[in-house]
Amino acid sequence: MRRHLATAALLLFALTACADDAPLHFAGVVLYPDGSPAAGAKVWLTAWRSGEALLLTETPTDAVGRFRAEWERTPEDADVQPAVCVHAPGYGLAWTGRMVFSDPELWLVLEPEAPISGIVRGPGGDPLPGVRPVIDYVTRSASFDPDSIGELSSSIGLPAQLQEMLVSETDANGVFTIRNLPAGIGVKLSAQQPGCARARALLRSPSLPGAEPEEVRLTRSGTIRGRVYRAETREPLVAVCVYTTADQGLSATTDEHGNYEIAGVPQGLCSVLLHEDPTEFTAPAVTDVAVRSGAVTDGVDIEVIPGLEIRGTVTARDTGEPMAGALILCNSPQQPSLGLGWPTVRTAPDGTYSLRAPRGEIRMLASSMPAGWLAEGRPGLNAVTFTLTEANAPYTVDFRAVRFSPMRGRVVDGSGLPVPHARVLSVSDLLCPLMIRTTADAQGRFECGEPAMARILAAYRGNDMTRAPVVVDASRDGETTLRLSPAIRPTVIGRVVGTDGNPLAGASVRADLRDTSTRMGDVDDHWRYSTYANAGPDGRFALRSCWPGMDWNVRVTMPGYGEGAIAHEPLRDGESTDLGDIALEPADLIVNGIVVDEAGQPVTNVPVRAGPAGPGLSRRPPSFLLGKAYSGADGRFRITHLPREQVRVTADPNRYDGVAVFVGPENPEGDITLRVISRDDQVLFTHVLPTPLEVATEAMLGRVVELYRFKAFEGHEFGQYLGLSVVVDQHAARLPDERAWVCDDQGRWLEDHSIYIPSTGRRHYVFSLPEAGVKTLARVVIGVWRPDQLHTWNAALGPMQVFDPVVSGQHIAVLQSAELADEFIRPRDPAEAQPGKGPHIRARVYL
Incomplete structure (x- = not known):
C-alpha cells in the first residue's frame, strides 16, 4: 500500500517536470446554460503554490463571452498548474481542471447556483456564532465543458479574494451558507476557534432533502512547546520551522532562544518534525508526543545533529554527463512518513549532491530531471532503500538519467487536411493510467512531452474523433498521424427520477468506459476513463464525453436516494442512446444507536460514519460516505437518509478502534451499540x-x-x-x-x-x-x-x-x-x- 501511495503522489513530479517554461496562454468562451454568451463575466487564473491558493490574473469576458489570459511561469513555479475560474451574477462558479500546457480553446458553460448550509458547533455541541469557515478546496466530477475528455483534475483551490463571495459567517444559531457554487460539488472546509483544533468537513450539493445543516464539530485542543538546539553545544537554532503530523497545517518558527509553540493541536499521539532541508544538519523526529485537550505538552525538544552524510551523482545513462538541477528526495528519520513533503536537495552543476540524515531507515529517489531527461526506472518505483549507520557513512547513492524526446504528430481529417486545435489524449506506459490532454496548434500539430516508452494516443474535435486509440512506440522516429472520422461521437441521454416519477435535479451520473483491446506491451491498464454529468432541473442528463466501441456502464447517485446502475453494449458511431427514466428508491433507512467504551460507559463526541457494505452497493468504500453523526452527551447518535441496502456503521477509525455494525434489509432496525477504544488509550x-x-x-x-x-x-x-x-x-x-x-x-x-x-x-x-x-x-x-x-x-x-x-x-x-x-x-x-x-x-x- 505504501508503495502504491508513493507512486500516485509522485506522478505529479513526473508530469510537471516536462512542462514548458514558456508563458502559458489560455483563451476560450463562457456561455450561459441556454448557449448565449456570458458577457462581462469575471475570469480568474488561480493556482496552488506551496500549499496556498493564489490569484494569478483577473480579466473580464468581452461582448461575445470570450476571454484571454496569460501567465509567465518562473523556475520556482515548475510544479504549479493553473486553472481558469469564471463567475457571473446569479450563477455558480465554473472552472477548468488544472493545466500544464497552454490551451487556446476553452469552453465553460455556467450553471445556476445551489446554496449549501452548514452549522459550526463547539466541543460541547453548542452552536458557535461569528465564525467564518475557510474553504480548503472545491471538487466536482462533471466538467463545465460537456465535450471535455481527459481533464487532469476537477478540484480547485480558492484564493482569499474569492472566499468572502462564497461563504458567510455563522449566525446566532451557528449556521453559515455557501453561495455562488453550482450543484454536484463537494466543498472541503475547515473552522477553527481559540482552544480548539481545526475541524474539517466535506459538504456536498445537493444536500439531503429535509436534512439539518451539515455539522462542523470542533474539538478541544492542546499545545506543544519545545526548543530546537544543537545537540553538541546546546546552542539554540533560530528561525527554523517545526511542524506536527497531527495537522500538517500547524507549524511554528523558533524564536531567538530556539523556542517554539504550536497551539490548536488535536488530542492524541503525533510526531513533531524539523521541517528544513537537510543540507547542513538534521534531527530525528520526536514521535509519540501525547497531546491532551486544554493542556500544554512541554519539553518536546528537537536535538539537531550533524547527522551522517549521503552523497552521490546524477549522470546521463548514455554519455555520463552530469545532470545539474535534478531534484533528490530523502525520506529519513527526520521525516519518517511518505508524501510530497520529503526533505529535498538539488544537484550542483557537476551533478553531485550531499545531504545529512540521522541513522536509520532511508528511502531516496530522484523525482525530477532537467528538461528532456527522465530518472531511470518507472516514476515512484525507482526508490533506493537502505539502512544508514556510522559504519557505512558516507553512503553513496547514484542516479542515472534517461534521455527522451517529446513525441510529435499531427491531427488530420478524413481528407488529410490539418484539424486546428484538436484535443489530443495520451496515456503513457510510465504514468499509466493517468490521461494527459494537450491541444494541437492552428496547423494541427501537437507534442506529447510526458515521459514514455510507449503510449496510447487518441484525438477529437467536436463530434469528430479517432475511431480507435493508437498504440505508439515512443522510441521510433517521425511524426504520428491521428486521423479523425467525421461525426462519430456517441451520446448517452436519460432522465433521473424518484419512484414517484418526479425529476431528481442535481443527481450525479457517471459512465465508466474501457477498451480491452488496446494494450501497451506488458502494461495491464487498458484505454479507460470515466465521464460525468449532472441531471438538470428536469432530471435530464447528457453524456457527450463517450467514445464509440468501448465497453461502458452507468451509475447514478443522489443524496437521500439509493443507487442505480446500468450496463450496456458498446456504443456505435454517432449513436444517441436514450436510457429512459432511471428511477432511484428513497433512502429512508434510519439508524439510532449509542457509543460505549470497553466497560460499557457512554462516550461523547464520537464521529459515527455509515458507509457502503456488501455486494448490493457498487460504491467503492471509503470514497463514498452515506451518512454521519456525532454522539451526544449520553453517547447516543442518529443517522437518517440511508439507502435500503446493507450499510456499515463505524466510529471514526482515525480516533477510535471499534466494532463495525451492519444494518440493512437483512438486519433488524432499531438501536445499535458501537463499542470503541480511544486510540489515545x-x-x-x-x-x-x-x-x-x-x-x-x-x-x-x-x-x-x-x-x-x-x-x-x-x-x-x-x-x-x-x-x-x-x-x-x-x-x-x-x-x-x-x-x-x-x-x-x-x-x-x-x-x-x-x-x-x-x-x-x-x-x-x-x-x-x-x-x-x-x-x-x-x-x-x-x-x-x-x-x-x-x-x-x-x-x-x-x-x-x-x-x-x-x-x-x-x-x-x-x-x-x-x-x-x-x-x-x-x-x-x-x-x-x-x-x-x-x-x-x-x-x-x-x-
Missing part, C-alpha cells in the same frame, strides 16, 4: 529495542525495532495483543509483500491478526499473546514464506529474548501498574508478588 506500553534485531539475506534486510502491547477489538471480541514494529529493506526488485511470524520457545507459531494500529510509517504485525508458561519468544521471522515452507527469500531473526523487567528495571513500575495487572501478567501465586521482584511476572511473556 489503545497502546498499553511499548519497548523500543536499544539495538534492533536484524538479519540480512540477498533479497532483504529485516529489523525488529519495537515491541508493544495493546488492546483492540477483532470482530466482536475484545482482547490484548502483541505488536511488532518492523523495518524491511528490499534489495531485490518486485518481491512479493513480506510477512512476519513469531515462534515461542516451545516451537508454537503464534496466531497472527489483521488489526489496524495507527502507524508511524513502519510495518506493524499483530499476534495473539503467547500462552501461559512461555517465557521468551524464540524467534521472529520476516520473509515471504515461513521457515517450515522453505524458500531462499526467508529471513529469520532470532533467537529473541523478550526483555525481562528484573533486568530492565525501567519497566518494573510500568508492568506493575494497576492498568496492566490482569491475567496476562499476574503471578501464579499472588503471595509471591513483591515490588521489583521477578515472581510478579514469572512464567509469563513479559508484555
